[in-house]
Amino acid sequence: MGKSPEVVVDPSPFRDLLGMRIGKLQPGRAELELDISPTLMNFVGRLHGGVVATLIDMAGTLAGYCLPDSDETRSSVTLSLTVGFTGTATSGKVRAVGLKRGGGRKIYNSTVDVFDENDTLIATGQGTYRYT
């Protein structure tokens, strides 16, 4: 059942630039994490909303990457993305948990929550994706 972190995900230069680490990947679920560093800050010294949006996009995408009852993986592109900001983070780790919530053979939807290192929600979002 489920996939372990050994699932191979294609390298992504932008993911590396932001220092995102892929955590546990399972069919329908993906975890990512990131250490807040000075380069990821906005003008008031908080984690930039664009970093949070990127985490949501990637966790939502990867929630559809592993397929159930199979070792197969599938890549996808983002059709639409939404982010609601509920807080901010200034230091430590942030963690995104993406859940695939529905979809068919070609299109799927995910919701994603982003937490600071005290497990306080700092953003919640959703995406619609198309398998390539």
Added chain:
Amino acid sequence: MGKSPEVVVDPSPFRDLLGMRIGKLQPGRAELELDISPTLMNFVGRLHGGVVATLIDMAGTLAGYCLPDSDETRSSVTLSLTVGFTGTATSGKVRAVGLKRGGGRKIYNSTVDVFDENDTLIATGQGTYRYT
């Protein structure tokens, strides 16, 4: 009328990391641009959706930065952000144009279009912001 590019905007480390340049800022309108570089790519060699989301967030924010009939500027935080992807870009410049579409003393809304260097729309989004 309008503000020139000499309007001072606070430095933002993440904006610098992505190489975003602030173009013309006017009351109700903001332009940003960015050169696509290898570090901004996703796993298939296209501009990462997170970069596009960041452009939309920033252009939408800055569309509310200069106030009409005044030299005053106001900073804001993002409450919510949406992105619809209509295309992709692999090289050259991308340009975001943000328009403030409504709002009051505390809250405002912007819509933003992102174009590749042939002026083809690659994404369109909207944001809701709160002045700080």
Added chain:
Amino acid sequence: MGKSPEVVVDPSPFRDLLGMRIGKLQPGRAELELDISPTLMNFVGRLHGGVVATLIDMAGTLAGYCLPDSDETRSSVTLSLTVGFTGTATSGKVRAVGLKRGGGRKIYNSTVDVFDENDTLIATGQGTYRYT
């Protein structure tokens, strides 16, 4: 702890037009339900997406209506709303469950799931609201 369904909610003509019933209201949580009727259909005989969007808006709003540790209630207006459609419904009941996910004294965020009568998710959305 929690509030019971006896919480008084102001009458809403559009809610009545759609036949929405307010279920259990608690601090941070709201349930609504609706019987699918012929007038709520789209051109292919399925529940119209606008009805689903309305359910999401109202459940997200009401998730912030009861305040914790208090009998006080607070009304709010919607700043932004998003809906991702994961399925459709053609008959029976639909049910929306809204959760307040964060926010402060003035602004709050909710996420909402909408289920058909077999508890299959047909849509998921989120909203940003401002207390009036």
Added chain:
Amino acid sequence: MGKSPEVVVDPSPFRDLLGMRIGKLQPGRAELELDISPTLMNFVGRLHGGVVATLIDMAGTLAGYCLPDSDETRSSVTLSLTVGFTGTATSGKVRAVGLKRGGGRKIYNSTVDVFDENDTLIATGQGTYRYT
């Protein structure tokens, strides 16, 4: 070029319940209008946000209905929808203008503005649609 209002659109019970009228339909553009009536109000006597969301959904859908250089029309389903509220309306007509902003053979994106009868923007939104 363009299509006239004589373009035939399938009947929709929910559109009728809300009293929406389809205005000019052209390839890439759709107009809808609606008279505000007491049944469409929220608890404070303003047009309900769900009505506005429905207008945006329908105008965005119909912006993709007429095809360029053809008399053909194509129906579609909504994948995702977003709404940003910039104002309210209490009486008179409201009008939604939807523009198809991009897309391919299967998926397309629209942005929609909603105006009160003084042409003040009351909401702006976007949708992602899939042709059926």
